[in-house]
Amino acid sequence: MKLLRFLISRKGIISVFLYSLTAAFSFLSFAPLNLPFFVWLAPFGLFIIEKQNRGEWRKLIYHGFGFAILFYLVSFHWVYHMTTVFGGFDWYLAVPIFVGSAILLNFKFPVYLLVFSFLAKRVGRFFPLIASFSILFAEFFTPQVFPWYFGNVVAEHHILAQNAEYTSAYGLSAFLFFVSYYLFSLRKPKTFLRLFTHFLSKHKRFRKQFVFGGIGLGLVIILFFGNGYYLFHKWSNVKPVAERDVLVIQPNAPLEFRDGRNPAEEIRNLMTRIDTMAERELTGNPVDLVVLPESGVPFFTTHDTEVTRYSRIYWHQFESLMAILSLRHGTNVFYNELDADLVPTALPGRISRRDVRMYNSSVLMNPNGERRNSYQKVFLLIFGEYMPFEWMYALSGQTGQFAPGTNLDLIPYYESRKNDSSQSKALHFEDTMTMGPASVREYYSKDKVEEKQIGSFLPLICYEVIISEFVRKFQGDPDFIVNVTNDKWYGNSVETYQHHTLGRLRAIEFRKWIVRSTNSGTSVFTDHLGRNIDNDFTPIETTAVIRKKVQVIPGEMTFYRLYGNLLSYLFMGIVGLVFFFYAKRNS
Known part of the structure; x- marks a missing residue:
């Protein structure tokens, strides 16, 4: 009853809309539709839910499961078909199996929300970096049976996809959430105008934040697009034997x-x-x-x-x-x-079933x-x-x-x-x-x-x-x-x-x-x-x-074949240490 009351409330309807936003935009970006523009907006639903419920751990877990079920329902609805046809289950068994698998195999959503909220409260800044770290952590350390990652959606872009030679899909997930949070921060014209006004003001601190934030975003974009462009042309020119x-x-x-x-x-x-x-x-x-x-x-x-x-x-x-x-x-x-x-x-000499x-x-x-x-x-x-x-x-x-x-x-x-x-x-x-x-x-x-x-x-x-x-x-x-x-x-x-x-x-x-x-x-x-x-x-x-x-x-032997997920582990380790010392210094 409590769940039903929440779902028909204004807050519940907005929450379901945000779950659907992430699910629908991810689906539109993914095969076979392949509309890559939407992938940069797909994490917005997660960002809004986290911001509205920051520090409320139980609510974040519930919302994470909401994302998991809606995401499965929109993007992986065929799992139900698999359960009934491949597994041979009747519908009354297939439905709970579908819901259970949606929750179990998409634990990345509640884990992401919890990690982001924890770091947001302890660190209180560097939010694009927090978003990037949190999705990488969630995709690495949650159970996977049919592994999918947000980076697979980014890889629909042929130039960006080339970075998989170094980072597989994980690095592309981190890149997506880093850029997406910047876009999320500028979603309101008033916010952009306020930041630009601060830049023009005499306060050096505001100017420094604006400049360093822009430089950070630019460097990451140049790194991924530049490396992707280099690899694309390098391997395009390789002659087959x-x-x-x-x-x-x-x-x-x-x-x-x-x-x-x-x-x-x-x-x-x-x-x-x-x-x-x-x-x-x-x-x-x-x-x-x-x-x-x-x-x-x-x-x-x-x-x-x-x-x-x-x-x-x-x-x-x-x-x-x-x-x-x-x-x-x-x-x-x-x-x-x-x-x-x-x-x-x-x-020996005997065979039984x-x-x-x-x-x-x-x-x-x-x-x-x-x-x-x-x-x-x-x-x-x-x-x-x-x-x-x-x-x-x-x-x-x-x-x-x-x-x-x-x-x-x-x-x-x-x-x-x-x-x-x-x-x-x-x-x-x-x-x-x-x-x-x-x-x-x-x-x-x-x-x-x-x-x-x-x-x-x-x-x-x-x-x-x-x-x-x-x-x-x-x-x-x-x-x-x-x-x-x-x-x-x-x-x-x-x-x-x-x-x-x-x-x-x-x-x-x-x-x-x-x-x-x-x-x-x-x-x-x-x-x-x-x-x-x-x-x-x-x-x-x-x-x-x-x-x-x-x-x-x-x-x-490409970098990924030799070293696997080394770069992703290094990123999580270095950024995690920076967050730890920064939070400790400001506690």
Whole structure:
């Protein structure tokens, strides 16, 4: 009742308006709308709420949760869709899960308000610096499952985005709040006129504040724009050492069959569709690499082992088709599958359901149709690939029980066949009904080529691409990054664009191209400057192909790959010490 009375009061209505202001302006600035002007105004709602409730800690916490829920409702409304479709929860469970996740995963809002208010009361000046420090602190030290930062929104500006090579999204968040608070301070014409009058007055203190404030703002803007401009032109002039022709096949595979469709018929249609799309694009026009998305062929594996046969996930026709694609066109094929092994404690010679571990895995098949290196997803998606508590699995039969992978190796790929197949009759999916994988390889045995590695790429599955601290753990110098994902769980929503935009900064941090392959859209190629090539996105919830020549940028360990978030930690440490001694001196 107290909450309801507050919401219908004048103060409550104004508060909800301010929550909505921050949420709406952030949403307008973000993909797919990309209206960057609004990002500089987005923090204003936070600034006003903090100023109105400075020092009232409980109110600031409540307001922080208000920001969290409204922000999720406007910008991440598709989380509800994920919970009902991906997780399989009924609406009466999905709603509290949505609200709970909004609060838990957006703790940055109450933390930001509390830190800002504390420093504002103790320090009492340098407010743009306080705003910058507070957002950096809040984004670093609050829980993240689907990590997003205000800096990702700033990165829609291509010049400013280049600073991610040094600071990732964190530094761009700090820059945004520093500049935004200056704009907030000048939001009223009377305020600007008063400051200008003080500057013209004879009071040296007012002149000094005006001059030093303007110089500080100017230096920060010049630093970020100047460095961004320098990096943009530096990397624009780098010559690639090679180009790889890459084809992405977007098959729009089904997710589940709760609507009564015939699973066997749907999977047969899917396999035929993949086969046809590949043949249409590759006959007489070969590529170096074909990439199929996460869950491009769901529910099955091509890994023929005792464990996968026991688990009934091995399907010989799946392996046969992948071998046909690679052998028929003499190319590398990178595809997603299930995989399984036994837990270390399993008894030798016995397999039980309890001993089996399942993985979300991607594997490369070389131009000779031979299985090579695979990568098992390390960061699993909550409510989709695992539940935080064992008892929760009973609530959703749709949720998988996957184990995380441990291998962070790059995936080697090999020189493709230069000539057409010597076989007069090409094999297709219908042939897999009578020909197993060994027979397929034997049929194309005359087309076998010497296996010669020509490079490697960095594999990422689904939302792993948005976790900068994780991606930099991969060792070695990849030619490019491949991100396979299945955004079909989120329907025809903005999620797929937001997912890509959050991950796009990895291209700048690594200075490598990104190949994004999705099951149902949007697939896209992004260069080492973070630009989407030709702004060419595949449509959502449809079959499509997209093909580009991916440039291999010469290997160079960028600052972020070497040192991670060092600059952000230094900023927080130095500014924190300055605030501490200043507050202590004036206490």
